[in-house]
Amino acid sequence: MQLHQFRHSAFCEKVRLVLAVKRLPYTVVEVTPGLGQLALFRLSGQRQVPVLVDGSEVIADSSAIALYLESNHPSPALLPADxxxxxxxxxxxxxxxxxxxxxxxxxxxxxxxxxxxxxxxxxxxxxxxxxxxxxxxxxxxxxxxxxxxxxxxxxxxxxxxxxxxxxxxxxxxxxxxxxxxxxxxxxxxxxxxxxxxxxxxxxxxxxxxxxxxxxxxxxxxxxxxxxxxxxxxxxxxxx
Ligand SMILES: N[C@@H](CCC(=O)N[C@@H](CS)C(=O)NCC(=O)O)C(=O)O
CATH class of the missing domain: 1.20.1050.10 (Glutathione S-transferase Yfyf (Class Pi); Chain A, domain 2)
Structure with a gap:
């Protein structure tokens, strides 16, 4: 998986924490504010980080990414069953x-x-x-x-x-x-x-x-x- 991010964005940190809890390997693509966001727009249809790329799946938004990871890698769970x-x-x-x-x-x-x-x-x-x-x-x-x-x-x-x-x-x-x-x-x-x-x-x-x-x-x-x-x-x- 690839995480497109700004290093000091709290939403990107949230996704890095979810990936770490689930022990999932990934590489980071540091997006350059401005110019780099044009490429991000071409990739994901919007210009904000974080964006996760998993094969053919491109997911924007930290909450959407967290839910995607939770459903594809349920253990350890970050959403309670209750x-x-x-x-x-x-x-x-x-x-x-x-x-x-x-x-x-x-x-x-x-x-x-x-x-x-x-x-x-x-x-x-x-x-x-x-x-x-x-x-x-x-x-x-x-x-x-x-x-x-x-x-x-x-x-x-x-x-x-x-x-x-x-x-x-x-x-x-x-x-x-x-x-x-x-x-x-x-x-x-x-x-x-x-x-x-x-x-x-x-x-x-x-x-x-x-x-x-x-x-x-x-x-x-x-x-x-x-x-x-x-x-x-x-x-x-x-x-
Ligand atoms: N709701 C989004 C918020 C993401 C967000 O606000 N990203 C900021 C960085 S912290 C961003 O990409 N800002 C650049 C812009 O809006 O052009 C999420 O949870 O991922």
Missing amino acids: PGERARVLLLEDWADTALAAGCRLALVHAAATDPVLRSALLPDSTPGPLRQLVSNLPSEVMGSVGEAFDSMLGAGERQRLLANLEQLAVLADAQPCLVGSSLSLADVAVAAQLGLLLFPASSGAPLAGCGVSGIADHPLLQSLFSWRDRILAEVAAA
């Missing part, structure tokens, strides 16, 4: 992919506007050195006003809502090792993948690993949530 638990997993997956994803993405973009290390590290690996340098050296006055523009997108209310939801998630993760039932599910994988935008895990490599959105990555009430996330990633790696 209908009630399965419904809770699918609802949590959808929340992670929509509201949580939007909040995490805006929080990260806002943080990158004011943090040159984060900004440069998030550029695709194929970015030429001089351009990378230029982006990281953008004057702080310019980036400050970009930060203000993002402030109006991620208003105080949005940030408060993200924080409130993360605090509830921390309570849930403190109460039980997995979000639904007693074993790892697609809900854990989808949530863990999005949390990677707020505090980059070790697998992001230098210099991103350990970097994150200040005020969230270092929030005292959320430390147990990030530890839970690290435990989920360790469980996937050991699968």
Whole structure:
């Protein structure tokens, strides 16, 4: 199988985690934003990553890919057999992919506007050195006003809502090792993948690993949530 991806996309991380749990071998095709997405459009009829190619099958969208892998490689299962638990997993997956994803993405973009290390590290690996340098050296006055523009997108209310939801998630993760039932599910994988935008895990490599959105990555009430996330990633790696 081939996974067409952006390395630091949370939706691509979600698919990599599903592939790892199921111990499926695959190769990665790093898509260049812009030009590379034209080729992706020709391949899949749309321009977003992730896209999985399995022989003649071309599947776009992380949830569609997860369901495809679940039906073709059912063991180990990431969707519970019990209908009630399965419904809770699918609802949590959808929340992670929509509201949580939007909040995490805006929080990260806002943080990158004011943090040159984060900004440069998030550029695709194929970015030429001089351009990378230029982006990281953008004057702080310019980036400050970009930060203000993002402030109006991620208003105080949005940030408060993200924080409130993360605090509830921390309570849930403190109460039980997995979000639904007693074993790892697609809900854990989808949530863990999005949390990677707020505090980059070790697998992001230098210099991103350990970097994150200040005020969230270092929030005292959320430390147990990030530890839970690290435990989920360790469980996937050991699968
Ligand atoms: N619902 C999709 C969302 C995928 C998505 O938002 N992909 C982003 C990267 S994180 C993308 O390809 N953005 C480029 C674009 O929209 O042109 C999924 O679950 O896979």
